[in-house]
Amino acid sequence: MNAKLDSGVTTRPVTRQTFDDVLVPTYAPAAMVPVRASGLDLWDQSGKHYLDFTAGIAVTSLGHGHPLLVDALTRQINTLWHLGNGYTNEPVLRLALALTEATFADRAFFCNSGAEANEAALKLARKYAHTKFGPHKSRIVSCLASFHGRTLFTVSVGGQPKYTEGFEPLPQEINHIPYNDIACARAAITDDVAAVIVEPIQGEGGVVPGDPAFLKALRERCDETGALLIFDEVQSGVGRTGALYAYMECGVTPDILTSAKALGNGYPIGAMLTTATIAEHFNVGSHGTTYGGNPLAATVALNVLDTINTPSFLARVKQASAQIFANLTKLAADYPQLFGKVRGSGLLIGLPVAETFAGRAKDFTKAAESLGLMLLIAGPGVIRLAPALIVSDAQIAEADRIMRGAADAVLAAA
Structure with a gap:
């Protein structure tokens, strides 16, 4: 037995300080440590x-x-956990059927994360372009302030230099254009472009909705040049916008779509969806993953999809959204x-801070946390709200009450 371990390793006391002592400092988590949760309720x-x-x-x-x-x-835990990729399994087959039946x-x-889904999408796009048009068609166009993952490839495609420094x-062969800028998009997407990747709503970049005219211009230009259009719906997908996927309400169908996050409701899974014509360029052995599409993850995702993809559930998301938008506008x-x-x-949902508090969105989320409300930021200047889609009217009202208290606290401390 390792001398550094003791018999109480699974129950030894740990605190927030333990993070600083033993974890690589890639995050700066809150002082409180959550230990239990149910629905939207959480206890530290x-x-x-x-x-x-x-x-x-x-x-x-x-x-x-x-x-x-x-x-x-x-x-499923009591049935079958894992198989090597020399075998398939029933849950992943059912999940693939459900997703292809529900989408274009x-x-x-299947893989394990949004970054891996985007990595697969970008690799497939280049392989498709090289096979169909030749190696000269390799350039990838993305948007400034975008976020597509943390692998070296996807972080380079993302349009935020702070994540690539060092x-x-x-x-190479990756360019970035301003989001929602049609003229720049048309100029950038030329015959050497293999793929254009875009978030229909920029999440980490500040919760900025894509202009439908911009997304349609990307589709048109890709069609003209033979480039593939990739929609990164890692954050916007699986009911988050009130549609199963955001592309369904913007009048644009991508060639490849990536999904993760809500697909597993916390169990790691990512998915890349595409057409049969494009998919055939990923032949046996050209790409893979050890854990992707395992029976546990696929079982959870199938049940998530079955629950969310109903007219009544998605209608409730839009109803809850309208209430929160009204509260935040007030x-x-x-x-x-x-x-x-x-x-x-x-x-x-994104709530930008005013110029007088530029770069201080975190001040507000900390004040809200002290009053019992957990919020996110989307960059230093935007407060981000992304509650569970099952949020109730009472919880929406409670969040509004706490946010007002947090606003008073921030102003009092200014």
Whole structure:
């Protein structure tokens, strides 16, 4: 037995300080340590209650510990955990059928995260372009302020230099254009472009909705040049906007779509969806993953999809969204010195801070946390709300009450 371990390793006391002592410092988590949650309710080590309007960054869209998912996962745990990729399994086949039946896609590839889904999409796009047109067609066009993952390839495709500093040399043949800029898009997408990747709603970049005219211009230009259009719906997908996927309401169908986050409600899974014609360029051995599409993840995702993809569920998302937008619009009107104009879609919502508090969105989320409300930021100047899609009217009202208290606290400390 390792001398560094003791017999109480699974129950030894740990605190927030333990993070600083033993984990690589890639994050700066909150001082409180969550230990238990149900729905949108969460409790920390001291027993303090919080209302969770983060959903683990738009992940737990059916809330923490959803009984249907707990039951499905428990049954699968007692049936079959994992197989090497020399075998398939029933849950992943059912999930692939459900996703292809619900979307434009004919084929699905499963992995473990949004970054891996985007990595697969970009690799497939280049392989398709090289095979069909030749190696000269390799350039990838993305948008400034975008976010597509943390692998070296996807972080280079993302349009935020702060995430690539220190990791050079970066992959080549990647260019970035301003989001929602049609003229720049048309100029950038030329015959040497293999793929254009875009978030229909920029999440990490500030919760900025894509202009339908911009997204349509990307589609048109890709059609003209033979480039593939990739929609990154890692954050906007699986009901978050009030549609199963955001592309369904913007009048544009991509060639490849990536999904993750809410698809597994906290169980790691990612998916790349595409057409049969494009998919055939990923032949046997050209790409893979050890854990992707395992029976446990696929079982959870299938039940998530089955629950969310109903007219009544998606209609409720839009109803809840309207209530929160109304509350935030009133909040911004009552505190103009603190907030700008609310934006977003469905239950992916951004509230910019005013110029006088530029770069200080974190001050507000910390104040809200101290009062029992968990919120996110989307860059230093935007407060982000991404509650579970099952959020109730009472919880929406409670979040509004706490946000007003937090606004008073921030102004008092200014």
